[in-house]
Every structure is written in C-alpha cells, then in structure tokens.
Amino acid sequence: MRTANNAGRLSLVHDDRILDVERASDGLFTADPMQAFARWDELTAWAATIDIDAHPGSSALADAALDAPSPRPPQVIGVGLNYADHAAESGLPLPTEPVVFTKFPSSVAGPDVDVVLPGPTVDWEAELVVVIARGGRNIPLSEARSHVAGFTVGQDLSERTVQWQGEPAQFSMGKSFENFAPIGPVIVTLDELADPDRLAITTVIVSADGAETEMQNGSTDQLIFGVDELIARLSTTIELLPGDLIFTGTPPGVGAGRNPKRFLVAGETLVTEIGGIGHIRQRVVGGQP
Ligand code: ZN
Numbered sequence: 001m002r003t004a005n006n007a008g009r010l011s012l013v014h015d016d017r018i019l020d021v022e023r024a025s026d027g028l029f030t031a032d033p034m035q036a037f038a039r040w041d042e043l044t045a046w047a048a049t050i051d052i053d054a055h056p057g058s059s060a061l062a063d064a065a066l067d068a069p070s071p072r073p074p075q076v077i078g079v080g081l082n083y084a085d086h087a088a089e090s091g092l093p094l095p096t097e098p099v100v101f102t103k104f105p106s107s108v109a110g111p112d113v114d115v116v117l118p119g120p121t122v123d124w125e126a127e128l129v130v131v132i133a134r135g136g137r138n139i140p141l142s143e144a145r146s147h148v149a150g151f152t153v154g155q156d157l158s159e160r161t162v163q164w165q166g167e168p169a170q171f172s173m174g175k176s177f178e179n180f181a182p183i184g185p186v187i188v189t190l191d192e193l194a195d196p197d198r199l200a201i202t203t204v205i206v207s208a209d210g211a212e213t214e215m216q217n218g219s220t221d222q223l224i225f226g227v228d229e230l231i232a233r234l235s236t237t238i239e240l241l242p243g244d245l246i247f248t249g250t251p252p253g254v255g256a257g258r259n260p261k262r263f264l265v266a267g268e269t270l271v272t273e274i275g276g277i278g279h280i281r282q283r284v285v286g287g288q289p
Pocket of ligand 1: 080
C-alpha cells in the first residue's frame with residue numbers, strides 16, 4: 001500500500017493514479033491522514049481489495065496537491081551519525097548509542113515545498129524516514145517492525161551554524177526552521193519493497209541553470225542502528241505514538257563534510273530520492289538580506 005495526503009485528504013496511490021480513501025470507502029475511513037495510523041492494519045486490508053487504476057473515483061497523481069503523508073506527527077525523532085561513512089566525514093567517532101535529537105513537528109512539510117534560507121550554512125541530509133503506526137513503550141526488537149506503518153523519503157535540513165552554536169551545541173534548533181523536515185511523496189508499506197533494508201538513497205542538487213550534481217549516493221544497508229534497533233532502543237525512553245516520524249540518519253556527502261564546505265544557495269533545487277519509494281523536491285529561495 002502507498003498512502004498520500006492530497007490537500008489534507010488521506011489517499012491511496014498506485015502508479016500514476018490517486019484515490020480518495022473516505023469517498024472510495026463510503027466513509028469507512030475518515031479523510032484525516034492522522035486518523036489512519038491507529039487503524040493501519042484495517043486500512044491495509046481494505047486497500048488490498050481496491051483496484052485504484054480501474055476505480056471510477058481515481059484521478060491523475062500529477063494533478064494532486066501532495067502534502068506531508070503524516071502532516072501532524074506527535075513527535076519527530078532525529079538520529080545523527082547513523083552511517084559509518086557520514087560519521088567519518090564529520091570527523092566524529094562511531095556512536096555506541098544512537099545520537100538522538102528532535103526536529104520540532106512544526107518543521108514538517110510536504111514533498112514539494114520552497115525552503116527559505118534562514119542563514120548562509122543550510123545543508124542537506126537525505127534520510128529514510130520511518131512512520132509509526134502502532135505506538136508503544138519498550139517495544140521488543142523482534143516486534144519492532146509490526147509497529148511500522150511504512151517508509152517515506154525525508155530531508156533533515158540543517159542550518160549548521162545554528163546547529164553547532166553554543167557549548168554544548170544543541171542540534172534541535174538548527175534543524176527545526178520552517179519546512180526543514182519535508183517528507184513524502186507517499187508512505188510505502190514494507191511488503192511493497194523488494195528489500196526494505198537495502199534501499200538506494202540519493203541527493204541531487206539542480207542549479208538554477210538546470211545542471212544536476214549528485215551530492216549523496218548511499219544505501220540504507222549501511223545504517224549503524226537499523227530500523228528495528230532504533231524502535232527498540234528509542235521506545236525504552238520515549239512512548240512512540242501513531243504517526244511519529246523517525247529520521248534515521250544520512251549517508252555521506254553532506255555539504256559540511258566537503259572540502260571546501262558547500263551549502264545551499266537561492267535558486268537551487270534539492271531532489272531527494274529513495275529507490276522504491278519516490279522523490280521529494282525543495283526549491284531553495286533567499287532569506288532576508
Ligand atoms: Zn540527519
């Protein structure tokens with residue numbers, strides 16, 4: 001199953017078609033995407049009975065106005081330094097415990113938004129984002145995956161100067177500006193992915209003149225703490241809630257890890273893609289002079 005948020009309404013997606021869930025189910029399910037997570041298994045079972053392409057209520061995906069597939073997550077948990085190569089480029093040792101911060105939920109945005117630069121050192125971090133369906137505390141490793149609604153694509157945009165200012169540095173403010181947590185375009189259930197633990201993940205910057213430069217090209221099989229382990233470890237402290245997002249960390253190739261360092265400038269477009277899920281696009285626009 002692939003779910004999307006079309007102008008605030010829970011929808012199913014198949015290939016290039018999209019279907020409104022509340023209308024197609026005659027009200028069995030409500031339109032609010034956040035209400036779906038508590039009934040995820042029921043929704044998945046119903047969706048399996050629907051032929052989206054042939055459904056008279058379906059429409060062209062290209063005409064949809066996609067917003068974040070979990071638009072009001074109760075919690076947005078970020079995990080830092082979770083790829084060995086990225087830890088190395090950051091000049092930091094491999095973590096022995098997950099490095100955890102938050103992106104405040106008001107930073108969540110849809111898959112196709114503008115990002116206004118709040119400073120000169122805004123950086124990209126392509127990330128696999130886990131969306132939680134069934135919440136809980138102290139979730140055993142062996143049961144972790146049954147709590148997952150699916151995966152989506154995310155960008156953990158980060159203003160590096162703000163992220164590292166102060167002693168000790170605090171990550172969460174530099175990662176929580178408006179539209180700094182774009183996600184989408186869809187939530188994909190894990191049964192749709194040939195190997196959900198080995199997904200290609202890339203960031204491409206398209207310059208104002210249309211030239212494309214690949215900045216990140218990794219695989220989620222390089223995660224130090226994998227999806228199941230993150231859920232098990234995080235839930236020893238945090239009660240995970242339906243609709244929560246876990247940003248699982250970024251592969252190498254961020255701007256701060258380059259020599260010389262390289263950050264986003266107005267006029268560029270950031271394209272973040274994960275194989276089997278899709279891509280999100282952010283246009284970078286200038287901030288206040
Ligand atoms: Zn990150």
